[in-house]
Amino acid sequence: MPESLNPAQLRAYFALMEVVSLLQYEVRRQLQDEGGLSYVQFEILAKLADSDRPLTMTELADGVVYSRSGLTHQAGLLEKEGLITRASSPDDQRATVVEVTDEGRARVASVLPGHVGVVRELLFDALDERDVDALGDMMTAARDHLRSRPPRSAAPRGRSRPAVSDEA
Template sequence: MADTLDPAQMRAYFALMEAVSLLQYAVRRQLQADGDLSYVQFEILAKLADADRPLTMTDLADGVVYSRSGLTHQAGLLENAGLITRQTSPHDQRATVVAITEAGRARVGAVLPGHVEVVRDLLFDSLSDRDVRTLGDMMSRARDHMRARPPRSAAPRSRHAPP
């Protein structure tokens, strides 16, 4: 178990991190400029629009990296902006049901063209169709692998649950 990456791995790792950082930077600027949305807020709205039915906070948390309180905070901002609504679920009084409003859909619609344009211009412009399929395959695999493997990486101290 060597504690280094081989040159090809180093190259791939740093290129990946740098390319995605640049992409994230551009995407964040576009979302902010065109729709006054952070990327997380866009993710929440896009998820609700895509699901096409109300989701609980827990549903939303799945697929988002952030903490629960962070999600609550962002949802609060979106609610104040009139882009989503939150209500206590009738079926489980503990749960909160989140729905996208018409204004929320409109906001997504307003932001999407510019978003797509940025992604196409910055990322896909330099990739062939074959590259795109390959990239999709690899990243889907990697994502599933990471999701299946909770990052105990950060806590080498205890394999046991926190206090």
């Protein structure tokens, strides 16, 4: 039987999960209200807009931590709106490359000020500079630990575990 979490670990875990839930709720609401985007759609557009090259669907799936099928669905919605383009990779015909359009960049630019405002108000206004540095260090260490495992794209395709999804 695995060792249980101590009281400090439980407190930290539940506080983290509550903060993430509360912040995600407000961020999702802002993105939908101001840009008609779900969080994962915003993430896809932001990653593509920040990249100096088109990304493959696998790179996107690993980057946004989203299922392949869910990402394909979201990419289809974004493509229908003219925010991204998808095409076969010139280097690997099995891969699909995705690129943000000028309209997609404009959509990111239009929601970004509100997004930053929500994050600043709800997260960073409650912290001083030392807290922000400590939080950044802690979350980077936790992220790097989690990312040291093989990427989700390396997992066999199949339904061994239920998929976790974002609202559409």
